[in-house]
Amino acid sequence: MPLTTEQQSRIAALVSDHQAQPGGLLPLLHAVQDELGHVPDAATPDIARAFRLSQAEVRGVLSFYHDFRGEPPARHELRLCRAEACQSMGSEALAQRLRARTGLDDAGRSADGGLELRPVYCLGACACAPALLLDGELHARVDAAALDALLAGCLEEGGAC
Structure with missing residues (x-):
């Protein structure tokens, strides 16, 4: 463009x-x-x-450098840590839940630009695994209920989570 x-x-x-x-x-x-x-x-x-x-x-x-984007950012960006510590504490189950709830692959963007999923391979929060970043804010010890609440928060703001 x-x-x-x-x-x-x-x-x-x-x-x-x-x-x-x-x-x-x-x-x-x-x-x-x-x-x-x-x-x-x-x-x-x-x-x-x-x-x-x-x-x-x-x-x-x-x-x-994975932080550079070639297109405008989505309204919400979720980065789920996929490093070993987070994997050992359940990040793969969270990734499966994200795929099921959003219909997106591990690195995907919703058609309306509401949500972008980006895997990351360490957030430096290993002691608080599993961890993710939502719009630059760290969330630690994330379980299925916490993930659902975060996604619901995106929906309330008009994003397509």
């Missing part, structure tokens, strides 16, 4: 702010995502040119 004139000028200003900075690509990409909610693919050619990189190199950075 092409960039709007407003997006183009905002990205150009951010490029200008970061272009001369050593190692400025990552801070720029974070700034673009903070500003627009994602890093549009249509911005790649201008970013690559500004940093004297190929478009493939910029896309490689974007795909390597």
